Amino acid sequence: MTVKEIKEALGARFICGEEFQDREVHSACGSDMMSDVLAFMKEKSVLLTGLCNPQVIRTAEMMDVVCIVFVRGKMPDETMIEMAKEREIVLLSTGHRMFSACGILYEKGLRGGAPANG
């Protein structure tokens, strides 16, 4: 799935990184706990989160996240946007809540990682 397809499926809008909209995403993770993201997330992922602070961008950077979707219409501040631009991470914002946003992407064929105990 491409970033563009995610954006369209979620009725989201670009905050930054529109030029990378053709990048491929292979899996997804929805979480407000960055420690969990660091524990379980796969590479080339999209991160869906309701958390909005600079550590979200940092976590995404460490995990080579392609795209971050802020749910519930959350908007990152200028510092976060600048950080994301420097790191070529796409930022999207959608009005959907976490559960719905994840559900929509799941329906489109995107999957998370294996179960933690699997």
Next chain:
Amino acid sequence: MGESINESMNEKIVLKYDVDSNDFTRAGEASSNVKRRLKLLGVDPDIVRKVAISLYEGEINMVIHSYGGTIEVIISPEEIEMILTDRGPGIEDIELAMQAGYSTAPDNIRNLGFGAGMGLPNMKKYSDEFHIESTVGVGTTVRMRVFIPKE
């Protein structure tokens, strides 16, 4: 920072960073720099990720729990060694602290997306060698190694 990026991987590169406690905006800057550095050196992306995640978790821990400390990263052709030394309250029961889900982080840290009790387990999971030493009332030292397999 400020060193040349044209070094080859033939000799050891030593990077040092100071970490301030409670500075959540800057937390992760050292890990970010190390990650970029390794990328520029052409280190395999999987290895870079292992280093980045273990170091970032360690750096976050220092910001949350310690009174400040230093990070030293030694890059050689065979391995990346990370030494995190902090001044702080120390850890009373390391075995307990190593358990996934155990955390002493306060609520304000949880609101920032951390404090799930996954920091130390993640560091152990992503590094090839993990060693932790702590003295209550003095501080904690974590040593981690990530090996670079020969091609």
